[in-house]
Amino acid sequence: MEVAMKSAVFLLLAIPGLAFAVEDKEIAECAAVSNTVSRISCYDAIAERHSLAPRVENTATQGKGKWQTSTEVDPLNDKNVYLATLSATNGRSKWNKPISVTVRCSDNETELFINWNDFLGSDAYTTIRIDKEKATKANWTLSTDKVAAFYPGSPVSVLKKISGSKSFIASVTPYNESPVTAVFDTSGAEAAFADIRKGCGW
8 A cells, every 4th residue: 555655656756747736845744744644645635736636436326335435536547446445333542543445446456444443563463253253353454554444365255244243343452442332233235335346347
């Protein structure tokens, strides 16, 4: 993810005339943001101020439960990026910040990650349970700022189960803290994942 952000900034500055439009101070301010999600939002804000932001279209939420879905169009390649995000109904970080799960389809690759909004340390052993199925545990891939974790490998098989589920439970132990458990109401996931499934071919 860090590489992708650095590449995005490089592309912004490489476009003719942009080096003068985007100030170094703006880039530095974003680079100093510790939270991965907030840092990406900062870079997005720069792009929007200079009319370089991808077009974002919030899609209809009917039948999607509490999922928030959107489609972004990358102006550099005109490809769609599909997202579905869900906030936990139970469970918050130590700092009382919301915990969210996001599913993303970009360049025919599907990702599933949880933003715990808390420092996870050197690993992210995560236990998940879908409805009444047996819980499973795996070491998820940490984000660069170690506050979010990505499902290891392809998450498609898990997402297919979530599509027909009513609940998704995830638990992780942040660094030097007690375990944190987040409960998600996944009702409507099948409709929320429609564009993602189509875009990534599953």
